[in-house]
Amino acid sequence: xxxxxxxxxxxxxxxxxxxxxxxxxxxxxxxxxxxxxxxxxxxxxxxxxxxxxxxxxxxxxxxxxxxxxxxxxxxxxxxxxxxxxxxxxxxxxxxxxxxxxxxxxxxxxxxxxxxxxxxxxxxxxxxxxxxxxxxxxxxxxxxxxxxxxxxxxxxxxxxxxxxxxxxxxxxxxxxxxxxxxxxxxxxxxxxxxxxxxxxxxxxxxxxxxxxxxxxxxxxxxxxxxxxxxxxxxxxxxxxxxxxxxxxxxxxxxxxxxxxxxxxxxxxxxxxxxxxxxxxxxxxxxxxxxxxxxxxxxxxxxxxxxxxxxxxxxxxxxxxxxxxxxxxxxxxxxxxxxxxxxxxxxxxxxxxxxxxxxxxxxxxxxxxxxxxxxxxxxxxxxxxxxxxxxxxxxxxxxxxxxxxxxxxxxxxxxxxxxxxxxxxxxxxxxxxxxxxxxxxxxxxxxxxxx
Amino acid sequence: xxxxxxxxxxxxxxxxxxxxxxxxxxxxxxxxxxxxxxxxxxxxxxxxxxxxxxxxxxxxxxxxxxxxxxxxxxxxxxxxxxxxxxxxxxxxxxxxxxxxxxxxxxxxxxxxxxxxxxxxxxxxxxxxxxxxxxxxxxxxxxxxxxxxxxxxxxxxxxxxxxxxxxxxxxxxxxxxxxxxxxxxxxxxxxxxxxxxxxxxxxxxxxxxxxxxxxxxxxxxxxxxxxxxxxxxxxxxxxxxxxxxxxxxxxxxxxxxxx
Numbered sequence: 001x002x003x004x005x006x007x008x009x010x011x012x013x014x015x016x017x018x019x020x021x022x023x024x025x026x027x028x029x030x031x032x033x034x035x036x037x038x039x040x041x042x043x044x045x046x047x048x049x050x051x052x053x054x055x056x057x058x059x060x061x062x063x064x065x066x067x068x069x070x071x072x073x074x075x076x077x078x079x080x081x082x083x084x085x086x087x088x089x090x091x092x093x094x095x096x097x098x099x100x101x102x103x104x105x106x107x108x109x110x111x112x113x114x115x116x117x118x119x120x121x122x123x124x125x126x127x128x129x130x131x132x133x134x135x136x137x138x139x140x141x142x143x144x145x146x147x148x149x150x151x152x153x154x155x156x157x158x159x160x161x162x163x164x165x166x167x168x169x170x171x172x173x174x175x176x177x178x179x180x181x182x183x184x185x186x187x188x189x190x191x192x193x194x195x196x197x198x199x200x201x202x203x204x205x206x207x208x209x210x211x212x213x214x215x216x217x218x219x220x221x222x223x224x225x226x227x228x229x230x231x232x233x234x235x236x237x238x239x240x241x242x243x244x245x246x247x248x249x250x251x252x253x254x255x256x257x258x259x260x261x262x263x264x265x266x267x268x269x270x271x272x273x274x275x276x277x278x279x280x281x282x283x284x285x286x287x288x289x290x291x292x293x294x295x296x297x298x299x300x301x302x303x304x305x306x307x308x309x310x311x312x313x314x315x316x317x318x319x320x321x322x323x324x325x326x327x328x329x330x331x332x333x334x335x336x337x338x339x340x341x342x343x344x345x346x347x348x349x350x351x352x353x354x355x356x357x358x359x360x361x362x363x364x365x366x367x368x369x370x371x372x373x374x375x376x377x378x379x380x381x382x383x384x385x386x387x388x389x390x391x392x393x394x395x396x397x398x399x400x401x402x403x404x405x406x407x408x409x410x411x412x413x414x415x416x417x418x419x420x421x422x423x424x425x426x427x428x429x430x431x432x433x434x435x436x437x438x439x440x441x442x443x444x445x446x447x448x449x
Numbered sequence: 450x451x452x453x454x455x456x457x458x459x460x461x462x463x464x465x466x467x468x469x470x471x472x473x474x475x476x477x478x479x480x481x482x483x484x485x486x487x488x489x490x491x492x493x494x495x496x497x498x499x500x501x502x503x504x505x506x507x508x509x510x511x512x513x514x515x516x517x518x519x520x521x522x523x524x525x526x527x528x529x530x531x532x533x534x535x536x537x538x539x540x541x542x543x544x545x546x547x548x549x550x551x552x553x554x555x556x557x558x559x560x561x562x563x564x565x566x567x568x569x570x571x572x573x574x575x576x577x578x579x580x581x582x583x584x585x586x587x588x589x590x591x592x593x594x595x596x597x598x599x600x601x602x603x604x605x606x607x608x609x610x611x612x613x614x615x616x617x618x619x620x621x622x623x624x625x626x627x628x629x630x631x632x633x634x635x636x637x638x639x640x641x642x643x644x645x646x647x648x649x650x651x652x653x654x655x656x657x658x659x660x661x662x663x664x665x666x667x668x669x670x671x672x673x674x675x676x677x678x679x680x681x682x683x684x685x686x687x688x689x690x691x692x693x694x695x696x697x698x699x700x701x702x703x704x705x706x707x
Contacts, residue, residue, distance in 0.1 A: 395503065397542045403500050404554040404612060405528035405561075414553065418544025418595070 011069045013050045014159060014193075014224075018042055021162055024075065033141060034133050041151035041161030048155045061338045061370055062280055062309045067252050072224045074192040076165055081106035085217070086187045093183050094431045095211055095242070100180030101126045107190050108166035122176045129167030129197050139171055143201050148230035148258040153282070156254040160195050160228045167197025172206035172237075181209040191221035191250075198229040202237035204262070211242040211432070215275070216251060223251045225276075231259035231267060235289055238266045242432055246275035246439065249304070255281045263289030263318075270427055273300035273308055274439045284313040287321035287352075297426040298327040299436060301443045302335035302367070309338040316345040316352040316377075325356040328423040330416065332363035332443070340372045343386065347378040354384040361419050362392050391419075409445065416444050452515045452531060452619045453477045454499070454651065459510035461491075461498050468494045470676035471510070478619050479648040483662055483687055484655045486673035487695045492655045493537055495673070496624040500534045501527055514620070528554075529561050533618030535609035537625040541597040547608060548578060548592035551615055558616075581614045585641045603634035610641040620651040627661035639664030659691035674698050 021042060025035040051059040083091075083104055093099050101115035103126065110128040119126065125136055132140045145151060151161040168184050186196055202208060216223065225247060233239045239259075247253060253276045259267045273279055285294035294314065302308045314323035323343065331337050343354040358371040371388035393416060401411035417440055424433045441447075454476045461469035469491045476482050486492055498505045499512060501524040512519040514530055522530065542550070556568030569577075578592050585607050597605050606626050613621050623642065627635055642652065642665050654665055662670075662684070670687045672680040674695075679702050680686065 396540045399502055399524060400536070400540050400542065401545075401550065401554075402524035403528055403534055403536075404550070404616060405525050405557045406550075406553055407525050407557060408523070410553065410557065411525070414545055414550065415542060418542055421544030421595075 012065065014069050015073045016159070016163055020075065024163070024165070028130055029134075030130070031134060031137065033137070037145070038162050041145070041158050044151045045155065045158035045162050048158055051155055057340065058282075058311055062307070064252060064278055064280070066278070067224065068222055072191070072193050072222050072252075075163070076108040076190065076192070076194060079107070081109045081111055081189070083111045085189050086185060087215075090185050090187060090213055090215060093181070094213070094435060095181035095183070095209060095429045098180055099183045100178050102183045102185075103128065103168055104185040104187070105166055105168070105196070106187050108188075108194050108196065110166070116180065119178060123173040124176060124178065125169060125171040126182060127169055129164070129169045129199060132169035132171075136169075136171065139201060140169065140199070143230070143232055144199055145228070145230070147232060148260050148286075149228045149256045153256055156226050156280075157228060157256040160197070160226050160256065163226075164195045164197045164228070166194070167199060168212070170200045170208065170210060172202045172208050174203040175205040176203075177207040178209070181211065184210065184212040186212060186214045188216035188223065188225075188247075191219050191223050193224045193226065195226045197227070198231075198243075200230065200239065200241065201232045202234050202239050204234045205236045206234060207238040209240040211244070214243070214245045214247060216248045218248045219250055221250060223248065225251055225253040225255075227253065227255040227257075229255070229257035231257075231269070233259060233261045233265040233267050235262035236264045237262065240268045242270040242427075242429065244272040244274075244432070244435065245279070248275060249277055249306075251276040252278040253280065255279070257282060258284040258286065259294060260286045260288055261292035261294055264291040265289060266293045267295070269294070269296045270432070271296065271298040272436050272439070273298070273310070274443070277306060279306075279308045280311075281309065282311045284315065285323055285325075286315045286317055287323060288317045290318045290320045292318060293322045295323070295426070296325040297423055298325075298329075299420060299423050300327075300329040300337065301440055302329070302331040302337050303333045303443050303446075304335060305333070306335045307337070308335075310340075312339070312341045312356070314341075314343045314354055314356065316343070316349050316354060319349050320351045321349070322353045323355065326423060326426065327358045328420055329359075329369070330361040330363055330419070331367035331369050334364070334366045336367065337369045339370070339388075340374070341386065342374040342376065343384050344376045345379050345382065349379050350381040352379065352382045352384070354382070355386070357387040358389070359419075359422070360388070360390045361416065362390060363416070413441060413444050417441070450515075451478045452651070454532070454620045455513040456495075456499075457511050457513070459495075459498070459512065460508045461494055462506050462508050463494065463504065467508070468505075468676055469498070472673075472676070472678055474671065474678060476620055476651045476653055478651045480669065481646065481652045481654065481665065481667045482669045482671065483667040484653055484671050484673055484678075485657070485659075485687060485690055487698070488657060490673045491676040492673050493624055496534055496622045496653075496655055499527075499622060500524060500532060525557065528616070529558050531619035533613050533616060533621040535606070535613060535621065535623045535626050537628065539597045539605045539609055541595070541600075543595055543598055545596045546593050547596050547611075548574075550596055551578070551612060554612075554616060577615060581611055584614065584644060585611055586637055587611060602629040603631065603638075606630060606634065606638050607641070610638050614641065614645060619649060620653070622653045622655065624655045625657065626654070627656055627658060635661060636664060659687045662687045672698060674702050
């Protein structure tokens with residue numbers, strides 16, 4: 001945080017109003033049901049208090065009072081964003097050569113859509129959420145913030161449900177297997193607020209691989225991103241989802257993300273958190289069906305005055321479910337990170353296998369990292385393990401590498417990168433690994449984004 | 450020109466406790482020396498100081514390599530100048546593969562010589578690694594393993610000798626490379642060292658036991674005791690130590706720390 005004191009009479013909560021919702025909904029020509037659902041969420045939003053450090057564990061270490069809500073108040077203004085403003089490397093695919101489809105959003109507006117004819121013929125829907133609400137009401141309406149993330153999940157979840165500005169929607173029908181990966185770019189150039197949504201629905205037996213790349217142009221003004229991600233993985237469906245976040249350094253992000261997995265379904269979820277001044281990210285996996293398997297691999301590297309707070313939960317709601325979560329992070333300079341993890345089970349969910357580990361590398365004396373693992377298991381025939389470890393950059397490995405002729409900066413880089421390899425080994429996509437390594441390297445050697 | 454490592458009246462402390470108390474030793478390229486002595490006599494301290502381990506403090510004396518003051522050089526510069534230490538306890542480095550690390554080590558050498566160098570090509574490097582691993586009876590999968598992570602004692606020592614073979618030092622120090630090795634592993638490691646022997650390589654074999662010297666035959670043997678080299682002689686002195694142990698050294702040079 002850049003500051004912990006309140007400046008003058010700056011507001012301590014967002015300044016959006018019910019009228020903002022109506023205006024936006026009208027301007028976008030939204031269906032009536034959507035406006036009603038937004039307004040219902042607004043009621044919940046108004047009832048919930050703004051969380052603060054006295055609001056319980058989830059917020060105890062997470063100070064966001066630095067946000068100037070009066071300065072981030074404006075929503076994307078419906079200007080003429082263009083794909084030209086997107087940095088060229090973002091448009092290169094990160095998984096495979098050929099893409100099944102690509103969506104590019106700039107400042108919340110869809111500026112480019114590509115989808116293979118084959119997928120369209122198979123009934124796959126891959127488009128922006130606003131369009132999907134009009135053209136695919138049945139499937140969107142029953143899934144949008146009704147099953148995974150709900151307005152009642154928290155103040156920012158409710159605000160998102162009321163005011164989401166844009167989003168991506170992927171629907172894969174029953175037994176359709178999308179072989180080619182899907183690529184989504186979410187790029188922001190403006191200051192103000194965006195509330196971006198990700199809704200992925202895989203019907204029974206469906207399969208897909210999708211990557212979303214969140215970035216924004218460097219700006220001096222504060223920006224707020226209040227996001228939500230919903231991954232609905234049906235019975236025997238298989239989703240590989242990669243989310244890479246590298247917002248600019250004046251962004252404050254609040255994010256509610258939840259995956260739900262049906263019987264024998266599989267979710268492989270990869271998360272990279274590199275950007276933003278402040279990140280509060282709720283990441284939850286609900287293993288709803290027997291045999292469901294959820295894997296979460298999270299990586300972050302905080303520097304300067306970044307604060308990254310990841311709150312993860314693995315909920316075993318059925319017997320014979322497996323979850324495996326690994327978070328690896330580093331903090332240097334005066335940055336701060338928090339990870340709180342929880343494995344939960346409903347009563348008598350036998351033969352569940354839950355694993356969570358948080359491994360932390362503290363790279364400066366002024367950095368601080370907290371890791372708080374937790375278990376709430378109400379069954380006896382289970383295997384649940386958790387671990388949290390902390391370390392620093394040790395001199396002996398660096399000395400060893402130097403003793404073979406490698407200069408100190410490169411030796412330190414190699415040892416630090418080595419720490420993350422265990423996580424990168426879980427990422428089966430070469431260019432995603434390369435991207436993450438490049439971000440690490442830039443942070444380790446202090447090359448500002 | 451023959452490179453030489455000259456250690457002159459070297460005094461070293463660890464956490465203010467004197468460990469080396471006036472060591473004098475010269476090793477020339479092409480020579481094989483053995484440094485023997487009881488545990489705690491300062492042998493490993495000497496090897497670590499030569500490479501510049503920051504845990505050790507040189508309080509007086511000097512070390513020259515090719516006439517240059519080694520103590521003023523960074524650890525990596527010492528390596529690039531042609532010094533090598535096979536560690537007694539090689540540290541494990543998770544996430545760093547033997548191949549990636551050795552390639553960076555080679556490239557660091559090439560770039561120090563020529564800043565414009567692009568380094569060794571991947572195919573040349575692979576060929577080099579395969580040839581060197583074959584000479585040490587190492588499985589090629591070794592190259593992809595994380596450095597010393599989960600290696601057996603013998604694998605660690607072989608990996609050290611592999612690095613020596615790849616980096617081609619002028620003076621190499623083997624710090625208790627024999628410790629913990631069974632006879633087969635010892636033979637493989639020793640053969641690896643012997644295959645590198647020649648006019649371009651000087652070796653200092655540090656050992657507690659004579660056993661390794663049956664395989665790597667030294668021209669000179671030195672005995673270290675209480676932080677000083679107290680006796681120097683030929684290969685026969687190692688055999689004498691094997692038969693008589695170190696008791697005579699203690700008797701002759703005393704047990705009290707002066």
